[in-house]
Amino acid sequence: MVEEVFRAEYGRAVSVLTRLLGDLDLAEEAVQDAFATAVRRWPVDGVPPAPAGWIITTARNRAIDRLRREAKGREKHAQAALAHHDQDEEVPDVPDDRLRLIFTCCHPSLAPQAQVALTLKLLGGLTTAEIARAFLVPEPTMAQRIVRAKGKIRAARVPYRVPRDADLPQRLEAVLAVVYLIFNEGYLGRAELEAEAIRLGRVLALLMPDEPEVWGLLALMLLVASRRGARLRDGEIVLLADQDRALWDADLISEGHAVVRRCLRRNQPGPYQIQAAINAVHTDPPTDWHQVVALYDQLMAIAPSPVVALHRAVAVAEVEGPRTALREVDTLDLDRYHLFHAVRADLLKRLGEDPRAALEAALERAEHPAERDLLRARLRLAAAGQQDGADDHR
Template sequence: MIEEVFRAEHGRAVAVLVRAFGDIDVAEDAVQDAFAEAVRRWPVEGTPPSPAGWVITTARNKAIDRVRREAARAGKQAQAAMVDEGGPVEVGTVQDERLRLIFTCCHPALGLQARVALTLRLLGGLTTAEIARAFLVPEKTMAQRLVRAKGKIRDARIPYRVPEEGDLPGRLSGVLAVVYLVFNQGYGGRDELAAEAIRLGRVLHELMPDEPEVLGLLALMLLIESRKAARMVDGELVLLGEQDRGLWDRGLVREGQALVRRCLEIGRPGPYQIQAAVNAVHSAAATAGDTRWGQILRLYDQLMVVAPSPVVALNRAVAVAEVEGPGAALGLVDGLDLGRYHLFHAIRADLLRRLGRDEEAAEAYGRALERTDNPAEMTFLEKRLLSLRP
């Protein structure tokens, strides 16, 4: 129970305390102390009627005690007294506070990895060790990054607020990029990170229910997540076209498709919405053979207009292979500068295999193997390579 409350309420509590004290470290430490006290007291006294309110009030009191105890300057002492006199914190204001904290964590003055790490730490409540494992760096290194990021927020006086309406589109895109990066890291094998990204997506949707790209990102993550049980079978990777669609989570599919329909009603397409629509087409097909590849190709054409990139062009080439044949797709793939990307070589290898050019396909599978350290992907690529070179 306490762990569930921690995951759900950590970010909300930190957000309220940051608003009250203007100091991320004070807020974070106070919330940690409050949950530590919950671990001691709730099993004995029972879970309070409002766990969120209990945590926030307890954390607030602990923060006041710390500020009074440690403050050497009159300004901080006055601040503590002011907060103390303000009465109980209203939990109903939490939603807006979380939105402020998300935009603070994802301020463009911070590097992308720092944004992701701070978002996971403050909004998601992940430990420094968990975040370090996600980034494949030592815990000490990640701790230093988090300290520097919070220091930059403090020293640069990055405002704790939602951007003005005119600045919102540019800033929102950075927030969405962070959430999607967290999801992709989780989708690569860290289930808890994927779940955390979806939870953050739901928070954004709750706070900005009519923002189409927020809807699109949440739909995209839900539709991809719906296939999780079918993507890995007995520890081995299964491609989309070969998956058992009976294992797909139909509840997530329906939710994702409903969000895509809502995006269509709004009529302001963006990159996440288009990618969600691609996945919605896949999810609507009863079998791989029923997939409407022509519609997917048209969506990728639209995505190349809205957000062109070599990776989008690579994904478009996969659709071209289904509509026009592997030869047409190979010509497009060979024109891309993605030599460091393992999926570039894997897709190229598959096209060569389908064209009967087995020796070249084997070489491409070998290059893909050299560029990934994901165990499931390595096993899959090794099997494909062995099928060409018994």
């Protein structure tokens, strides 16, 4: 139970405590102490009626105790700000607290990747290992980035607030990246992160209604989330082509398509808008693969990356065949990325070649249990197919 509350409420607790304390490090430490206390007490005393409120109140009390012990200038000021709250008063959830925390972590003084990593750590409660996996970097490298980012925020005295209107555009790219990575972490299991990312996307759309990329990200998340009900079967991943479309959420699809049309009318295409358009094509069967390739061409023109090129190659395989797609895939430097090897395996299989080495490489790099289960199943099928082929030649 503690782990479930941690996953769902860590970001809210850190956000609320940061607002109350004005100190990011102190807020995070207080929340961590509160969860450590929950691990000890809840199995004995039982889970409280409002677990999230218990965590926030306990964390606040821990922080007050620490400030009283240390009794230094800055801490005295924070203690005075806290003291007027009744100790038994429930701390309300301020709707924009998490958004304030995102903008704090996405201050221009931080490198873009550090901005995203720090926000995932503080808002999403992700482990350093999970964030390192999302960035395809070693865990120690990511740990150093997070420590340095927190140090810069402290040294620069970055305010905990949503920036003024004039400052919003320059902070937007990192904020959108944060929201999308939170969404991706919830893609295969943590529904609360997926829902939180969509909630933040809606808040951003209200805050910045004239920014087409904000709407593009919201549409992208809505359309991907619409397939959640069909994405897993008995805990195993179901690929898009094999999903039961009756399980897709028609309301989310309808809303996502409406937002995509809104973006098209603006005619200011950006990466999130194009990705949303690609997903809109996928949710309007049968998939028009020529249109998908054309959209990926547009995406490569404005935001080229090896990962985009990999996904484009998947669409190329449907239009020009697996041989052409494999040639494109083999030019990409994505050895650490499990999907690179999984795509290669699929293309090799379609060409009648042995995909087992590529599947083993994908399995070695995959982290999510559902992804590993899917790859193991494909390996078993590949091994059986090779055995059948050997029997045919006897």
